[in-house]
Amino acid sequence: MFGINNIKSRQIRLNNKKITKVQKISLVAAAIIPLCTGSYSAMAEEASTDEKVERIEVTGSRIKRIAFEAASPVITITAADMEASGFSTVSDVLRNSSLNSFGSFGGDSNNGWSSQAEISLKGTDARQSLVLIDGVRLTKSPITGGSANLNMIPTAAIERIDILTDGASAVYGSDAVAGVINIVLKKEFSGLEMSAKYEFPDSVTGQDSEKFTLTGGLSGERGSMVFSWEHYEEDELLMSDLDYATAQLVEEGADPQYLDNWWGLSSTGRTIQQWSNGWNDEPLNLQGNCDVYNGKGSGQFIGQLSKLSDADDSVCAYDYTTAAQELPSTRRDAMMTNMTYELTDDIRLVARGMWMNQQTKDVSAGVPAWFPVDIALPGRTITTSTGETLDLSPVEEGGWFGYRMNTLGDREAEHNDTTLDLVVGLEGELGEITWDLSANYARYDAFTWGSNYASTAQLTDSVGYMDADGNWSGWDPRDPDSLPPASVRANFDKRRVSTQNSLRGGVQFDVMDLPGGTWSAYVGASHLRETYYSKIDGQAEAGNVAGGNGGSGGIGSRTASAVFVESVFPIFKNLEVNIAARHDDYSDFGTTTNPQVSISYRPTENLLIRGSAGTGFQAPLLTDLYSDNIRGYRDNEVNFIGCYNQGISLEDCNLVDEYWATQGGNKNLKAEESENTNIGVVWQFAEHWQVKADMWTLDTENRVTTISPSVIQLMQIQTWMAEGGSVPISSKLPGVDILLRGNSDILEIFTPNTNAGLREISGIDAALNGRVETQVGAFDIDLNWSHMRKYRTSFISEEGTVALGDDELGDVGRPQDRVNMSLTWTYNDHSLNLYSYYIASQKDTFTNDEGETEVFDALASFTGHNLTYTYFTPWHGKLALGVLNLTEEDTPRRSLRPREPYKSLYDIRGRVFTLSYTQSF
Helix, strand or coil, X not given: CCCCHHHHHXXXXXXXXXXXXXXXHHHHHHHHHHHCCCCCCHHHHHHHCCCCCCCECCCCCCCCECHHHCCCCXXXXXXXXXXXXXXXXXXXXXXXCCCCCCXXXXXXXXXXXXXXXXXXXXXXXXXXXXXXXXXXXCCCCCCCCCCCCHHHCCCCCEEEEEEECCCCHHHHCCCCCCEEEEEEECCCCCXXXXXXXXXXXXXXXCCCEEEEEEEEEEECCCEEEEEEEEEEEECCEEHHHCHHHCCEECCCCCCCCEHHHEXXXXXXXXXXXXXXXXXXXXXXXXXXXXXXXXXXXXXXEEEEEEECCEEEEEEEEEEHHHCCEEECEEEEEEXXXXXXXXXXXXXXXXXXXXXXXXXXXXXXXXXXXEEECCCCECCEEEECCCCCEEEECCECCCCEEEEEEHHHCCEEEEEEEEEEEEEEEEEEEECCXXXXXXXXXXXXXXEEEEECEEEHHHHHHHECEXXXXXXXXXXXXXXXXXXXXHHHEECCCEEEEEEEEEEXXXXXXXXXXXXXXXXXEEEEEEEEEEEEEEEECHHHHCCCEECCCCCCCEEEEEEEEEEEEEEEEEEECCEEEEEEEEEEXXXXXXXXXXXXXXXXXXXXXXXXXXXXXXXXEECCCHHHHHECCEEEEEEEEECHHHHHHCCCCHHHCCCEEEEEEEECCCCCCCCEXXXXXXXXXXXXXXXXXXXXEEEEEEEEEEEEECCCHHHHHHHHHHHHHHHCCCCCHHHCCCCCEEEEECCCEEEEEECCCEEEEEEEEEEEEEEXXXXXXXXXXXXXXXXXXXXXXXXXXXXECCCCCEEECCCCCCCCCCCCEXXXXXXXXXXXXXXXXXXXXXXXXXXXXXXXXXXXEEEEEEECCEEEEEEEEEEECCCCEEEEEEEECXXXXXXXXXXXXXXXXXXXXXXXXXXXXXXXXXXXX
């Protein structure tokens, strides 16, 4: 992804340490892996004749081999590449990759996932991009349930990141549907290295960050050890820090008296709704004075304002942008230790330990609460603490208050995420056979402490009353000087834990000689146990806490055993066939077998043609299987079942019903299944120059989704029409069901997660990298282009059938093209890197009554540039100055919602200056 060969060599010189034979092999591998799919020069021939050349494991295969034998499409990002790009975290690097086609979640405020960051290769779901650390799967976050949290991976420990852009379930099992991200940690490092980095956004006042790292290594005759520590802090970014996100009219010249003409104002400010006023909004005082409620808590009240749809409404609107965050504040600490020790000449002990902790603070404006009163509140006249006379509006019994609980303070969700990841293993040789055996224990704890929320039950009970003598007792929400009691305050707390225990081993051996070389094979087996635990505060889970961000509890576990085999057949010297297969047996959904075959053909020394085809699977998530059910009451719902049974056409159906709707986990879920193909070419057309392109497809069925109760009715009717009136929908969608009273009245509809979705996608990944050496320095270029050719997902039609929709490419959130380019100039002790990135424009359209296509929402194309200058000092130091978004390009925002940043695709900080220094000893 980045081509910075001279920086790599300079980094090696910087460490200035004795390099062992194993280190030499690792350094050579690191240098040639970006070219490994097509660089077959004289050096390759020379290496192939050296019987002592050590084989290494490459991402996408269990068979150890000389690195440049690999034929899988792998993109490599080294630690030096990450530094030169200007990005500070693993999340920043991967989410800005051209392979993260449609963007991904990277931390946000006002939700329960602000501590998370994901990658979605090829525009798939994040759970279908498998993340490994040294070939061992990283435990899933219990918050998202199915994806790894990239924020929990420290940069100080990383040697490189390999991104396999082909499906690999035949090798790695579940989740490797769209590809694999393998984080390769440092193992051969001697000495001590300290670094510090600071980031200073220029366009906004928040989001300053600092990172400190310490890395050390020891090596001896029989082994080596590497340790690292990293500390990272990042400040919050408030909505008020962004000019376009503050409260303002949606367009110039709009009438400010109407709430709908404003952005950033909430109607849940200070208002009353009651039957006598037709349930319209009306002010809390007859003077319509909103200013009297300011100065009592955070935020600001504006108005009275009327709603555009009904001029009889009148509210004191609340400006939540003065208090709420756009991005949370973060603090992370991480430690890692890697070691290798030769127990004997033929047996080595390998071990790794990683501990990471992240604290994220998510701040939202005060709770927007709605609550009824169970007694009538008479109108009365008061004098406020500022001397103003107010006539408080009367409220009838059963009337409702819309009341922003800003006097309780801003809502704060403090997320504390901790992971522990331990691996211990043995590997060795027994004659011509190599073997490995390893065990892994990983645990992810996520605890959220939510404060300054409100108890919905206490709100109504806390409203005061007027006694027989005309004196008011207790809380009066209409009175600006009357504050809600402490009993109203509530927490919104969650505790979620996921664990992973695994045991894996295998043997590699040579079977026989073939015309093209040695037929090698790997046979292995693994056993995995996963657990999931989620508990939400009881009152919050029951829906009695206002202002929370949802969630449900659940407890579950499962085991999975697998056997796998991989074999490389060098049919001829220029033709190689790789066959892999894996059989998995899960305790919950059953078994699955996934094969894959890949072929590499080299018609000339510098040209590689490759192809692969295989199947993959995504095991149902424990969160989808075991989340607690949530039961809600639905009224005024159309009863299609009743119309069908009474012979009324569905188009004319006007029967209305009330019923229970239950959603949540579904223990009947099956695995999502996929088929993938890849055809590629790699051409080294000149010394140090290479171009490659891969055309791929990925089709998925049985995608887990949730279907609405009304659509479930239509699907049931379709089943009856096709197979008879006695066939329940549960026969098609296990766990989904409809309970009836008699033949027509609906009692309850069960709508849990179910396997009903389809998706078809395809694309082209292309790259060009090379180097030019001149008298004024060396120039390296690395250009990567990801082009999506098709993206279709399924929907449930009005007839209740599952069908593929239109191609979504080019729609908002579905850019068809992403391009990244790294251009590096290196001269003596100086290096300058320009990292540029492009995201294509997007638009949503519709066809009007005249048959013309009109655009109703759009995102402009975006091109940004990061510039980093690095100076390598004579005393083994390294000073780097950088600018992200050098030209301070505006972040694209949707034309339909121009006040909201689109954070899954774009960095919203504007221009950012960086300063870092590294010292090696």
